[in-house]
Amino acid sequence: MADSPTTLEGPTLAVDIGATSxxxxxxxxxxxxxxxxxxxxxxxxxxxxxxxxxxxxxVNASGCARAGVGFPGDxxxxxxxxxGNLSRAGGISTPIDPTIHELWVGCDIERLLQSRCRxxxxxVNDATLAAHGYATGEGRELVITLGTAFGISLMVxxxxxxxxxxxxxTFHDLGTYDEVFGExxxxxxxxxxxxxxxxxxxxxxxxxxxxxxxxxxGNARHLSAEDLVDVGCPVHFNDNEGTLRGAVRLxxx
Numbered sequence: 001m002a003d004s005p006t007t008l009e010g011p012t013l014a015v016d017i018g019a020t021s022x023x024x025x026x027x028x029x030x031x032x033x034x035x036x037x038x039x040x041x042x043x044x045x046x047x048x049x050x051x052x053x054x055x056x057x058x059v060n061a062s063g064c065a066r067a068g069v070g071f072p073g074d075x076x077x078x079x080x081x082x083x084g085n086l087s088r089a090g091g092i093s094t095p096i097d098p099t100i101h102e103l104w105v106g107c108d109i110e111r112l113l114q115s116r117c118r119x120x121x122x123x124v125n126d127a128t129l130a131a132h133g134y135a136t137g138e139g140r141e142l143v144i145t146l147g148t149a150f151g152i153s154l155m156v157x158x159x160x161x162x163x164x165x166x167x168x169x170t171f172h173d174l175g176t177y178d179e180v181f182g183e184x185x186x187x188x189x190x191x192x193x194x195x196x197x198x199x200x201x202x203x204x205x206x207x208x209x210x211x212x213x214x215x216x217x218g219n220a221r222h223l224s225a226e227d228l229v230d231v232g233c234p235v236h237f238n239d240n241e242g243t244l245r246g247a248v249r250l251x252x253x
Contacts, residue, residue, distance in 0.1 A: 010065030014247030015055060016126060017071050018042060019085035019092050019148040020183075022055070023244065026064050031133060031245035045100055046086045048107045056116035066120045068247030070129030071109060072149060074165030078110025078123050084167045084178060085149050092148055092184060122250040126243065127151030128160055130216050133246030134238045139211035142204060145243070146197075146219035150181040154208055163208065171200060186219055194227055205232040216242050 011026040011034055022042055026034040040058075043050050059067045073084035083104035089097040110123040124132075130153065131143040137158030145151035154161045167178045174180050174196070181200065186193040201213060213231060215223065216238035228235045 008065070008248065008251060011063075012248040012251065013059055013062045013064035013067040014129075014244035015058070015067055015069040016129065016243045017051070017055070017069065018126070019072055019088075024058055024062070025241070025244050026062065027245060027248055029248060031248050033241060033244060037241060037244065042086075042091075044091050045089045045097070047100065048103055048109065048112065051086070052109065052112045052116060056113060059113075059117045059119065059121065064119065066251055067113075067117065067122075068129065068250040069110075069113065069121065069123040070126030070243055070246075071123055072126045072151070073104070073167065075109070075123070075125050076162065078108055080104050080107045080109055082165060082168050083107075085182075092182065120251070124250060125151070125153065125165065127153040129246045129250075130238075130243040131155045131160060131214075131246065132249035133242040133244065134214040134216055134236075140209055141212050141214060142208055142210035143214045143216070144201065144204075145217035146181065146186075146215065146223075147217040148183050149178040151217070152204065154210075171196070183219060186222060190222065194223065197223070198228060198231060201228060201231040201235075212236060214238055216240065 008029050014025050014027050016023040021039045023037050023039050025037045028034055043054055074082040085092050087096045087101035088094045113121045127145045130145050134143055135141045135155040141155045143153045149167055152166055154163045168176050171177050171180045210233050212233055213235045218240050220237055
């Protein structure tokens, strides 16, 4: 049985794994950040054992009572389905390495982390972690994260719903969502990135019958409410630490 927020004791370490960096911060039972966010570079080549070792060391040294982790790829029940950009041998500017990719597919990262951590650990997709941090609990809330890559998640009346992961899917024959809406594409042509994003969000609002959209991640700052006024429902912007606030929700009912 899951705990309630009032019965949890001690801080939760929030961990947000990105293709460029990994963020850590302890949060309280209400998801409030208790310290400055710490960032370290994501190690490359990013093999499962390497990444697990880096995160386990931080978790064990943190003094926190538990750790909630966001992983930048499609996963279910702690197991990786699609590792996204972590399959790239030298980071986002390098091609996917088939050998590294195969090491990640099917990897039970939650079990591996738990075997090396002294406290309870739960791992979800990073956009799902953001959804727990952003959602208000009212209606069908679509959560979009914009950073090195592209993330999507759905909450219905405060409960997470499994939907298709689109990072490696193709957007209008222009490339994958990660490629079209990730940081390299934004840096290359901001106006084109914005125009295509409006199209993508409008399609997602229709596909998932969204009542509202939450936009977060480091690149949300490059958008305004005016840019997204025509996507079909209200759009809310969230700060870059919102993902971390969702970590404690992985341990409560």
